[in-house]
Structures are given as structure tokens and as C-alpha cells.
Amino acid sequence: MSTPLRIAVAGLGTVGAGTLRLLSENAEAIAARAGRAVQVTAVSARDRTRDRGIDLSGYQWFDDPVEMAARADADVMVELIGGSEGPAKEAVEAALSAGRSVVTANKALLAHHGTALARQAEGAGCTIGYEAAVAGGIPIIKGLREGLAGNRISRVYGILNGTCNYILTQMSDGGGPGANPIERQDFDAVLAEAQRLGYAEADPGFDIDGVDTAHKLAILTALAFGCEVDFDAVYVEGIRNVSALDVAYAEELGYCIKLLGVAQQVNGAVEQRVHPCMVRKGQPIASVDGVFNAVVADGDFVDTTMYEGRGAGAGPTASAVVADLIDIARGATLPVFGIAASGLRRLPTLPMERHSCAYYLRLLVLDKPGVIADVSAVLRDAEISMESMLQRGRAQGEGEAVPVIIMTHETTEAAMQGALARFADLEATLEPPQLIRIVDF
The missing domain is CATH 3.40.50.720 (NAD(P)-binding Rossmann-like Domain)
Structure with a gap:
């Protein structure tokens, strides 16, 4: 025996x-x-x-x-x-x-x-x-390290935190399709409910501020690209500033909002970022709701693969622990990050300011003549092309607040951050602008 x-x-x-x-x-x-x-x-x-x-x-x-x-x-x-x-x-x-x-x-x-x-x-x-x-019961480590071992991975991304995904799902579903933003639950109310149900910790900071997702992304990055783990290189932004208004406008525009971790290689450098994303409905990851996680990997020969399942909890996590024990018991062990540790490379980091995508921008401004012209001038000066602008209704009286929603064409993060600073300085701007990056996978 x-x-x-x-x-x-x-x-x-x-x-x-x-x-x-x-x-x-x-x-x-x-x-x-x-x-x-x-x-x-x-x-x-x-x-x-x-x-x-x-x-x-x-x-x-x-x-x-x-x-x-x-x-x-x-x-x-x-x-x-x-x-x-x-x-x-x-x-x-x-x-x-x-x-x-x-x-x-x-x-x-x-x-x-x-x-x-x-x-x-x-x-x-x-x-x-x-x-x-990483991702609880989803066998993503085995998938990358073994199942996709013959591929060059160009990108890995996903929903890596069930707490955030639950909150964003509830904010989206809370008022039903087409609901008025006022009828939807806002972030604080849904967070409180998640804590009551045990989906969020009493101190939820690691989850809702994106740190938990960033930890997991740093590990996936090393495994996917054969590089050293570099948590400090991950750009991290959580979901605290996502409002019911943003969720409602996203739905109207054909999107949903997800907190994603994204790692990809760009011209020999590695980009690692965690932030809320506008994901077009119809994309597979857009339908991953509640406490579920999902990870997508793009390989040169396998093309795109997606893994979905429960990302936390006693059962799924214990299942993953025991899977590793079984591998060790039968001698089926591999290098920790897929290649010899001595061969892990230190790859250059692509700074976030060089990231390029389209953007959703929400401004809360005074409803008075000339404001839209001022907004357009900021975008013009930053060389940002506007795809569309939405302003629903009018304020009850002149000088009251209205939301203005702008969708941009692709531009750089540096240009958008410069525009945000100028928007904040406008006399008509009543609160910090809200920016959400639009992803196109």
C-alpha cells in the first residue's frame, strides 16, 4: 500500500x-x-x-x-x-x-x-x-500553466472579485430594465445589503477598492507572461465612485459596468490595470453576474478561452486546495509560474498614462447658457474627439444641476486626465467628473 x-x-x-x-x-x-x-x-x-x-x-x-x-x-x-x-x-x-x-x-x-x-x-x-x-473554484492556474502551455498568451483579463461583481449586478438589476436612476439602489445601499448577506466583509476596502483583484491579477500576469510578479506595477481603481446614474446610462447606451483586472503585453511591455469598465452587452463576460468570477485568456493558437464559476466560499476554495494536494500526491508538480523561477523575466511596465481607449464621462454642471460650449472647448483643447453627448431634460430652474454624459472616441489616459483637471476647474462643474473606461475585447 x-x-x-x-x-x-x-x-x-x-x-x-x-x-x-x-x-x-x-x-x-x-x-x-x-x-x-x-x-x-x-x-x-x-x-x-x-x-x-x-x-x-x-x-x-x-x-x-x-x-x-x-x-x-x-x-x-x-x-x-x-x-x-x-x-x-x-x-x-x-x-x-x-x-x-x-x-x-x-x-x-x-x-x-x-x-x-x-x-x-x-x-x-x-x-x-x-x-x-485566484478565482476560487475556477481551475484557471491549471488552465494557464498546463492547458494553454503551448500558447503565447497575449492577454488575460476577468472578473476576479465576487463582492464587487455582486454589488454592480445588484445596482444594475435593482430597478429592473429601463428603471429610473432614482429607483435603482446606489452603491452604499447595495454594499450594506452585501455585508448583511455575508458577501462583503465588515471592512470591505480590499474588495471594493480593487486591491483583492489586483493581487490576483499580478499572479495571473506572472503565470501568463513568464515574468516576475510585480504588484506595485498594477494600476488600481475600485468601484466606490460608480453611481446608480452611471449604471442607468450604461444600460441606455448598451453597456454594463464591471470591475475588471486586465493584463496584456504591448510592444514588449506589460500593462496591468484594475478599474471599472464599460463592457458592451452581448460580450460573454458581460453576462457574468452576482458573486461569480470569470477569466478570459487570449492565446496565439487557442484564440480566446473563458473560464467561469464561483470565485470564493468554503466549498469552491477547498476544492481548489485539494486539487493541488492531489497533484502533489501523484508527483504531478510543475514550476510555480510555469517556467523555472530562475527564468522569470523582469519586463518593462507600460505606464497607465499611455493606455488608450474610448471613455465614458459624466459631468454634473449648472444648467445655463454657455456650459456645453465650455465643455466642448476643454475636449477640443485636449485633442479628444467626442462620439456623443447626452443631456436628459432640463433643471427645474436656471442655475440648477444637470448631468451631462459624454462618450469619446479612442484617446490616451494622459489626455483624459488632463481634461478632467480642466473640467474640475470650470465654474459650472458642481462635483468631480466621473470617468469609466470603455473596453473592446
């Missing part, structure tokens, strides 16, 4: 408990697919007394995950603590130093330290499995 793969699990929160439950309930199927049993021998968490709904009595308990990583009777450490620094990082480093492979769901750790950890793993003859770190 084959020797079991022994694992130590650090972190017994939602995903940790879900992983132990999956390993127990599906033990027979997992052993058949792995070629041997996968056996938990040790666990570590902050609170021994907490009821997690699972029996922990058969496992060696460690209060310190770093000690467990170094000393446990285990072949693999599963790190489900979270965070880019502190115990999570120290435990992973200790496990690799002890010659143990690691499986982790920790996107922040890999986004900030992925290159160094990949090199440490390679030097120790170990591997790091991280399917659970």
Missing part, C-alpha cells in the same frame, strides 16, 4: 474547515485520484476552543504555525492564514526551508512575494500550489 501524503493545515477559518471536511467526506475518491491517501496529521489556529463543526481530536495541534511548518510530521503544509506578511509568510518560508511543499489560498502573499518564494521552492526541490488563490 502506498504511503499516505501527510499534510499540516495552518488556519482553520471558513476555508480551512472546509478543506478538512472535503478531505474527510471525499477521502475514497481523493485517494483513488491521488494514487494514495491524503492524510491530515497536524493543524494550527489561534483558538483551540472554537467550535468549527469538525472533529480535530485526531490531529497534532500547534499554537504556532511557523513551528508546525518546521516540525510537524508532514510532507506538505497548507497555508490558509492569509495576509502578505507575519505568520503566513514566515510559515511558508519555514515549510520550504524544511523541504516541504506548500499549498496556499493566499493571493496577497504571492502578489507581494511570489517571485522570491518560487525561487526558494525551486532551490529546495519543492513546489507551491496556489489554485485556490
Whole structure:
């Protein structure tokens, strides 16, 4: 009988408990697919007394995950603590130093330290499995690293945060098709409901400010392009400023709004950006709603492939963790980012100001003669071509506020940011202009 793969699990929160439950309930199927049993021998968490709904009595308990990583009777450490620094990082480093492979769901750790950890793993003859770190139950790491291994990937993008996608979906659906903006739920109301339902954290900043998406995008970028992980090169913008008015106008214009992470190679440089996007309805990714994630990869021989599924939660994330454990159990391990860590390149970054696309622009201005001429002059001076302008109705009295919606032809980010600064200085502008980039995949 084959020797079991022994694992130590650090972190017994939602995903940790879900992983132990999956390993127990599906033990027979997992052993058949792995070629041997996968056996938990040790666990570590902050609170021994907490009821997690699972029996922990058969496992060696460690209060310190770093000690467990170094000393446990285990072949693999599963790190489900979270965070880019502190115990999570120290435990992973200790496990690799002890010659143990690691499986982790920790996107922040890999986004900030992925290159160094990949090199440490390679030097120790170990591997790091991280399917659970990006898009939960969607096998996108395996898809890029194995399924598309024969392709040159030119672009990878997607909806990588279920909280943001849920909020934007609810803002779109809340008033029904063609609803008046006043009838739609605005951002703050939908966020509060997402928190009540458990789709958003009490402190939702990492999600709604785009940081979580940026962590995942940095990992996908390294894997897709064979380059070093460079989180600091990601342009990050969240969804706090998206209003019910923007959602309503997007629908009228034939678009929906999604928070996307986009990475692509442009003339030998890498562009990484996270921001709200206007996506034309009818594109496959436009129909991905609620808490679902989706990732699209463009390869030179495979063309375009899309992967969709649940991006978070105990079940989908535990499923991804166990998939990595099965690979390690049967010896099917690959370099962390698809190529030898020593071969990961440092590619130049394409600055955001050089990005080029069409733009949606919303202004709130005084309804008085000459304002539209002033707006047009700003665009003219910035050499920005206007495709269309919308102004619905009139204010109740002269000098009151009205929204003006402008769709531009393709221009540069630098030109648009210059125009935004000039719009903010106009006497008739009553609040900061809102800009959303239009994508055309």
C-alpha cells in the first residue's frame, strides 16, 4: 500500500474547515485520484476552543504555525492564514526551508512575494500550489500553466472579485430594465445589503477598492507572461465612485459596468490595470453576474478561452486546495509560474498614462447658457474627439444641476486626465467628473 501524503493545515477559518471536511467526506475518491491517501496529521489556529463543526481530536495541534511548518510530521503544509506578511509568510518560508511543499489560498502573499518564494521552492526541490488563490473554484492556474502551455498568451483579463461583481449586478438589476436612476439602489445601499448577506466583509476596502483583484491579477500576469510578479506595477481603481446614474446610462447606451483586472503585453511591455469598465452587452463576460468570477485568456493558437464559476466560499476554495494536494500526491508538480523561477523575466511596465481607449464621462454642471460650449472647448483643447453627448431634460430652474454624459472616441489616459483637471476647474462643474473606461475585447 502506498504511503499516505501527510499534510499540516495552518488556519482553520471558513476555508480551512472546509478543506478538512472535503478531505474527510471525499477521502475514497481523493485517494483513488491521488494514487494514495491524503492524510491530515497536524493543524494550527489561534483558538483551540472554537467550535468549527469538525472533529480535530485526531490531529497534532500547534499554537504556532511557523513551528508546525518546521516540525510537524508532514510532507506538505497548507497555508490558509492569509495576509502578505507575519505568520503566513514566515510559515511558508519555514515549510520550504524544511523541504516541504506548500499549498496556499493566499493571493496577497504571492502578489507581494511570489517571485522570491518560487525561487526558494525551486532551490529546495519543492513546489507551491496556489489554485485556490485566484478565482476560487475556477481551475484557471491549471488552465494557464498546463492547458494553454503551448500558447503565447497575449492577454488575460476577468472578473476576479465576487463582492464587487455582486454589488454592480445588484445596482444594475435593482430597478429592473429601463428603471429610473432614482429607483435603482446606489452603491452604499447595495454594499450594506452585501455585508448583511455575508458577501462583503465588515471592512470591505480590499474588495471594493480593487486591491483583492489586483493581487490576483499580478499572479495571473506572472503565470501568463513568464515574468516576475510585480504588484506595485498594477494600476488600481475600485468601484466606490460608480453611481446608480452611471449604471442607468450604461444600460441606455448598451453597456454594463464591471470591475475588471486586465493584463496584456504591448510592444514588449506589460500593462496591468484594475478599474471599472464599460463592457458592451452581448460580450460573454458581460453576462457574468452576482458573486461569480470569470477569466478570459487570449492565446496565439487557442484564440480566446473563458473560464467561469464561483470565485470564493468554503466549498469552491477547498476544492481548489485539494486539487493541488492531489497533484502533489501523484508527483504531478510543475514550476510555480510555469517556467523555472530562475527564468522569470523582469519586463518593462507600460505606464497607465499611455493606455488608450474610448471613455465614458459624466459631468454634473449648472444648467445655463454657455456650459456645453465650455465643455466642448476643454475636449477640443485636449485633442479628444467626442462620439456623443447626452443631456436628459432640463433643471427645474436656471442655475440648477444637470448631468451631462459624454462618450469619446479612442484617446490616451494622459489626455483624459488632463481634461478632467480642466473640467474640475470650470465654474459650472458642481462635483468631480466621473470617468469609466470603455473596453473592446
